[in-house]
Amino acid sequence: MRLAANLTETAVVNMWQRLALNTDLTTETGQPLRVIYAGRVNDEHGADFRDAVVTIGRIMNKGDIEIHVRSRDWHTHGHHLDPFYNRVILQVVWRHDRTPVTLQNGRSVPTLALDRYLPAASYLGGSQLGPPATPNTPCCQTGHHLSDHCAAELLDTAGEQRFAARVRRFQTELAYTAGSQVLYQAIMTALGYSRNKAPFLELAQRVPLADLELLARGHDREEYLAQQQARLLGTAGLLPPPRQAEAVRYTNKQWLNKLEKLWNVPQPAAVMPDSAWQLFKVRPGNSPVRRMAAMSHLLLRYRQGGLLLAMIDLVRETNPGNQGYRRLREALVVAADGHWSGSQTLLGSERATDIVVNVLLPFVAAWSGIIDQPELERKALALYEHHPKLATNSVARHMASQLGLGRRLINSARRQQGLLHLYYTRCTQGRCHVCPLGRTPKPA
Numbered sequence: 001m002r003l004a005a006n007l008t009e010t011a012v013v014n015m016w017q018r019l020a021l022n023t024d025l026t027t028e029t030g031q032p033l034r035v036i037y038a039g040r041v042n043d044e045h046g047a048d049f050r051d052a053v054v055t056i057g058r059i060m061n062k063g064d065i066e067i068h069v070r071s072r073d074w075h076t077h078g079h080h081l082d083p084f085y086n087r088v089i090l091q092v093v094w095r096h097d098r099t100p101v102t103l104q105n106g107r108s109v110p111t112l113a114l115d116r117y118l119p120a121a122s123y124l125g126g127s128q129l130g131p132p133a134t135p136n137t138p139c140c141q142t143g144h145h146l147s148d149h150c151a152a153e154l155l156d157t158a159g160e161q162r163f164a165a166r167v168r169r170f171q172t173e174l175a176y177t178a179g180s181q182v183l184y185q186a187i188m189t190a191l192g193y194s195r196n197k198a199p200f201l202e203l204a205q206r207v208p209l210a211d212l213e214l215l216a217r218g219h220d221r222e223e224y225l226a227q228q229q230a231r232l233l234g235t236a237g238l239l240p241p242p243r244q245a246e247a248v249r250y251t252n253k254q255w256l257n258k259l260e261k262l263w264n265v266p267q268p269a270a271v272m273p274d275s276a277w278q279l280f281k282v283r284p285g286n287s288p289v290r291r292m293a294a295m296s297h298l299l300l301r302y303r304q305g306g307l308l309l310a311m312i313d314l315v316r317e318t319n320p321g322n323q324g325y326r327r328l329r330e331a332l333v334v335a336a337d338g339h340w341s342g343s344q345t346l347l348g349s350e351r352a353t354d355i356v357v358n359v360l361l362p363f364v365a366a367w368s369g370i371i372d373q374p375e376l377e378r379k380a381l382a383l384y385e386h387h388p389k390l391a392t393n394s395v396a397r398h399m400a401s402q403l404g405l406g407r408r409l410i411n412s413a414r415r416q417q418g419l420l421h422l423y424y425t426r427c428t429q430g431r432c433h434v435c436p437l438g439r440t441p442k443p444a
Contacts, residue, residue, distance in 0.1 A: 003176040007094060013048065015114050016092045025117070027110040028096050031057045037137065039065055040398040044194065045280065046084040051423075053430035054090055056110055060430060063089035066301065070094065071111050074101040084278075137427075139437035141404035146257040149408055154436055155410070158418030163362055163384055165421075178366055184209040186359045187298070189245035194277040199236070200288070206270060207235050209307070212299060221300065226258055227339075228296035234263035237274040241289050241291070255339045268431050285344050286351075288295040294334040294346035315364045316376055320386040328356045328383070350391050357387055357413045387413040399423050403437060 017038065020023070025033040032055075038389055039052030047064035052059050064087045068074060071093045083104045091101055096113040103109060118236040141153055173182045185204040192200035213233060216224040233239040239259060277288050284290065302310035314331050318324040332352035335345050361380045368376035390413050399419040410416060426435040 007068055007069055009069055012069055012092070013308070015118055016065075016067060019114055019117055025112060026092075026098065027056060027112055029110065031110065032173075033090075033110075033112060035288065036060070036432070037427050040395065043394050045278070047088050050274050051428040053428065056090070059120045061089040061329065062428065062430070066109075067091075068093045071096045071101060071113075072098045074109075080104060131404070132303075137402065138432045139403055139435060141402075142437045143404035143406070143409070146350045147235075151403075151405060151409055152415070155415040155418035158421040158436075159412075159414035160385075160418075161425075162421035163381070163414075163416045164367075166358070166362035167366045170363050171369065174370055175319070178210075179370065180306060181209050183308055183311060183363055186363060187355060188295060190355045190359050191295060191347070192288065192349070193286045193291075195282060195286075196288050196291075199272065199276045201290070202272065202276070202442065203232065204291075205234050206272070207231055209299075212363040213306070216299075216303070224300050224303070225263055225293075226255075226298050228299060229293055230259040230262035232291075232292040233259065234297065235271060236288065236292065238277065238289055239263050242274045242279065252339050285348060290344075290346050293337070293339070294359060297334040297337065297346060298332065311360055312364060312367065312376070315360065315380055315383065318379075318383065320383055324383070325353075325356075325387060328360070329353050332356065332360075353390055354365070357390060357417070361387075362388075366438060387412055389413055389416055392416070395420055395423050397428075 004135050020035045020038045025035075027033055034055045035052070036055065037053040038053070041047035042048055042050045042064070048067040049065040049067070052063065052065045054065075064085070066074070066079065066085065066088050068077075071091060073093075074091060075098075079088075080102055081104055086103045086105045086107070088103060088109055090143060091111045092107050093113055094113050100111055101109050118362065130197075143287075146154075160201050170182060170186070173185075177185075183202075185201060188204035189197050189201045209213060212228055212231060216227040218226060230239065238348070240256060258292060269391065279288070282288075299307060311331075311349075318327055329349055329352045332347060332355055333345060333349055334347040337346065361384045365377045365380040368380070389411055396410070396419045397407075399422065400407075410419065422435060422437065426432065
């Protein structure tokens with residue numbers, strides 16, 4: 001039977017979503033395959049489905065799934081050279097026409113071919129398959145039969161568990177690292193957004209906060225920023241910014257020249273390779289270069305008493321309410337400074353709010369135990385519990401759709417965080433059997 005010329009990858013995705021419901025699958029090498037969690041559609045660079053869980057043979061695998069019409073498309077598309085595909089655990093194709101593919105790190109990837117399972121109608125490009133199938137998970141569309149009160153309680157509880165988990169992580173770090181460095185590392189990591197979290201953390205460890213504060217001591221505003229940015233960008237391997245970062249190039253060439261003159265590398269091995277950073281298809285506002293400039297402005301803003309004390313006092317003096325949350329957000333927003341192209345802020349309100357919820361409030365709750373001020377922990381928790389919802393990310397959208405929950409119910413940051421907690425601790429770990437939503441009885 002001939003492969004239809006008009007068969008598209010979208011049609012193969014549709015077929016896979018339906019076939020994933022089948023428990024009797026085998027890879028091209030004859031290993032039994034069972035899909036525990038099919039993952040979520042990826043809207044960024046990388047494989048088509050993120051965070052799937054499958055068993056191949058007797059081994060549970062967690063990672064990404066890539067979809068192709070033919071297995072040779074893996075090499076045609078250059079995935080074997082792209083480290084962003086190293087998380088792939090399974091390739092799903094319509095027809096297998098070559099030996100198993102390999103990742104950039106050399107590991108082999110199992111392949112599942114769909115043409116052995118689907119009827120001839122599938123050769124029509126998937127046109128007779130109907131709408132995409134819903135996920136075959138115990139929690140699928142749970143929200144349709146749960147009362148709003150019950151669903152809200154479950155999400156609130158999950159959101160509180162996510163907050164508590166972050167507090168515990170900070171407490172662990174504070175046991176062996178200075179509080180100011182822990183907070184600085186956490187903010188730097190958050191500045192990396194989803195694609196550059198790891199290199200931002202590495203940079204914060206290579207250039208500790210104490211070194212930055214000592215380096216810029218006694219300088220005026222412009223010299224302070226120059227010293228900070230030269231050290232951060234230079235150590236990151238982004239001075240001058242590489243061509244991939246052209247969207248965030250300097251408008252003031254004299255400023256760039258100044259940073260390059262200030263940057264001195266006594267130990268070249270201490271410099272990160274620019275390949276450590278994901279710059280391809282990164283929006284200018286999320287550029288690592290702009291984010292490092294934003295960090296220098298935050299350190300300048302709070303240099304008199306230090307970042308740590310400023311953030312602690314900020315939370316202590318803020319009460320729940322629109323004005324209070326605006327105050328928290330604006331304490332981290334950094335406007336454009338004239339050294340960068342365009343009028344975009346260096347750190348906008350959306351990312352600043354994410355840092356408040358995911359970093360600042362749980363950090364302060366953890367720090368309150370160090371300084372024995374339980375009232376500060378209560379304040380941080382109250383601010384978290386009443387915080388308005390954030391901009392919705394792809395994971396929260398995926399979970400709301402999977403659970404069948406409406407926007408009206410997910411009306412706070414805590415409930416959004418609850419969706420993320422369930423996704424990262426249950427769905428992506430193949431732990432449906434211990435998920436409160438998965439165990440919720442459905443109506444007869």
